[in-house]
Structures are given as C-alpha cells and as structure tokens.
Amino acid sequence: MANHAKAIVLLSGGLDSATTLAIAQQQGFDCYTLSFDYGQRHRSELEAARCYAAYAGSIEHRVMRLDLDATGGSALTDTAIPVPESAGDGIPVTYVPARNTVFLALALGWAEVLGSTDLFIGVNAVDYSGYPDCRPEFINKFQELANLATKAGVEGIKFHIHTPLIDLSKADIVRTGTRLGVDYSQTVSCYQADEQGRACGVCDSCRLRRAGFEQAGVPDPTRYR
C-alpha cells in the first residue's frame, strides 16, 4: 500500500519512536528518519536510532547536532541534575525546555526541502500528563504554525503532524509495534543507559517501558545491566 509520499519520522532510538516508524511505513510512507544529538546523557539511544533506522529500512537517517547541553535546565542534559527514580508531581526534571518545538522545527525544514508534508512524532498519553510539548493542543498549534512558517505553506500546501501514539497506553504501543514486527530488543528507552545500550531499570522511562510490556503480556526483550 505504498503511497509514494515521503514522511519525516523523529527517531530517538526508543520504544515509542520505533513503533511510530513502523506505523508510518505501514501507512505506505517512504520514511526519512531524524535524530538529535543534543548532549543527552543517554548517548546510546543515538546509536540505537542509527542501527534501528538501517534495520527498519529508513531511506535516509540524519543525526543533527544541537547545543541544548549548553543551555541546560534539564536532568537529561545537565549532569548536575540527577535523573529521578520515582514519579513526582508536576512536570518532571527530565523536561528539556522547548525540545519538541526545536525538533519539529528542524524536521519541518528538512520536510520542506524534501517536498514532504508529513511529519511523524511518537508523543503519547503517558508522556503528555507531564511534558507540555507532548499534548495534543501543542501538536495542533505546531501544525498551524507550520502552514504559516513555510514557503510550501504559503503556496497552499498543508503540513500534517502525525501522532499515531497520542491516545495509546504504553501497553497498546507495545502490542501495536509487536504486531507490526518492531524488534524492541534493538531500542533503548533508558535515560541513563550504559555504552552498550543496557538499561538501568529504575528511571522513569525504564519503569514505564517495563510496565508496558507487562500489561501487554509481551515478553520484555530489554537488555538490563
């Protein structure tokens, strides 16, 4: 069911974005994948993204370097802020200021050059309770912005920001990806994975992921250290 349209898929190397890529491909898009090297602690997810893109048949995988570590302000980019091991109230310290705005803006620029109008991002319900830039109202506003921000938009082309996971639980995501043949053993979700991509098992991201496999009734292939 190839529709021969190009899509940009934001690929972090984690469970959600690998599933998002599989969904975009199943919808028939020719997928171009984009990762960001933003000084994140969990460097091995970048390597996981690169390997997964090749494995999954991304037409082109690009890694953009960003100086977000210079800005700091997040446990993911500032080693002075510890990664939490239990969920707290409010927006987590792992929030990276304006991260998804920056990521989508850069994806939009690449999309425009490629002649693509479709961007996929794996934000989901579990995250948007905490991260402001994972909420549907943010995504909808960015889509409106994309149509004003670009030459393509001025020429009447409409961009579509796809968020196929937005209403899914982690268990639903695992079930969907498993059905589509995602090899989760290759993905890294841990906020503090080691150089071999082995997960800590205790950070927020690990706990959500592990619970997702349990609730889905799917064996957890995550490599823990």
Next chain:
Amino acid sequence: MANHAKAIVLLSGGLDSATTLAIAQQQGFDCYTLSFDYGQRHRSELEAARCYAAYAGSIEHRVMRLDLDATGGSALTDTAIPVPESAGDGIPVTYVPARNTVFLALALGWAEVLGSTDLFIGVNAVDYSGYPDCRPEFINKFQELANLATKAGVEGIKFHIHTPLIDLSKADIVRTGTRLGVDYSQTVSCYQADEQGRACGVCDSCRLRRAGFEQAGVPDPTRYR
C-alpha cells in the same frame, strides 16, 4: 529605565538585529544575545554579531551551531544555488526552510532556562513581503505556541515575541538605530560578505540596506569591498 527583566535578542550581526538590540536595551531589558552558525555563506556576520554583542553590552552572547547546511534548499546555505543580484517575484531563493521557527524555538528554550519571557526578533516589513516566517501572523502563532510548548507556559507565564521593526521601513530602522547610537559600521548585512566583513554592494540585502541609508538621509558607514 531598567526593568531588570531578561530578554533574549536574536542577533545576526546585521543592521536590523543590531537595531532590535538597541530598542530592547532602551526598553530597559537585560539583554542576552543569540546567534546561529547554520552554515550560512556570510560567515563574517557571525563575527560581527560577536563583536557587536560585546560592544553593545550583551550580558551573554551565545552562538549555537545548527546543521542547516546539511539540509540545503537555500542560496544562503547551498553553494550550488547562486545569491540573486536583483529582486524577483515570490519568495526569494535566499529563504531558508523553517529558519525563524528553528531560531525562535531555540531562543525559547534558552529563555525558559533563564527565566525570561521576552524574545526579540528583528523581522520587518521589507522582508515579510518575501519570507513567510517574517509575517506578523507567523509571529503571533509562534507566541501562542510558546505558551503551550513550555513548562513556564503551563504554569501560566506568558511569553512575548517582540518585533519592534515589523512595521518600519529600512529608512525608519536606520533613523531609529542612529538615534539610539547604533554603530552600523560594525554590522554586516551582505549575503556574501568577505572575511573582513566587507559587503558586495549588489545582493538583495546590500541593495535594501544601501537604499535605507539613502532614504533616511544618514551617511552609509558600510564597508564595501
């Protein structure tokens, strides 16, 4: 009239952004300046921005590196596309896909870390006839996005994207900056300035700038080669 509030000012090193910085300072903001090294042809504007920031008393000047040259699609980042020497119809080839979206997104992240709610960008009427991301509707939409995208926004803080030049002609901008003491000899607007920051005098940007000084009745201090 210092209001002790912090502002982020996008500083390219050109005439417009130097004037914008002077306006922000005159309004009493403590100004932090941000430039982007995005593989632009006109590298000497980066050096001009750095020098001008120090000269004008920027509290901190930051240069962020961006891989926009890898994406291409613009005469400013792709040396295969020549810089035009006369104005054409429609959006110029010097348009960089999604550039101001990317710049404002990164400025927003820094603002949030600094506890600033005020961003200044020197877009103006002469540009917005051509560049989609210099139009007021784009800026207004980005401001709405900023309030949805951030932890600060969720907590009820309102961001303000200031565009003090948006309704000014180039001559008005030159008059305003001259009144505020901007030293335009230190600024570089040329799309293809040489390593010493000397302007070509024939590209779109040079022609607009030169006409601005003429119409303002202000001697043009630009260093031409």
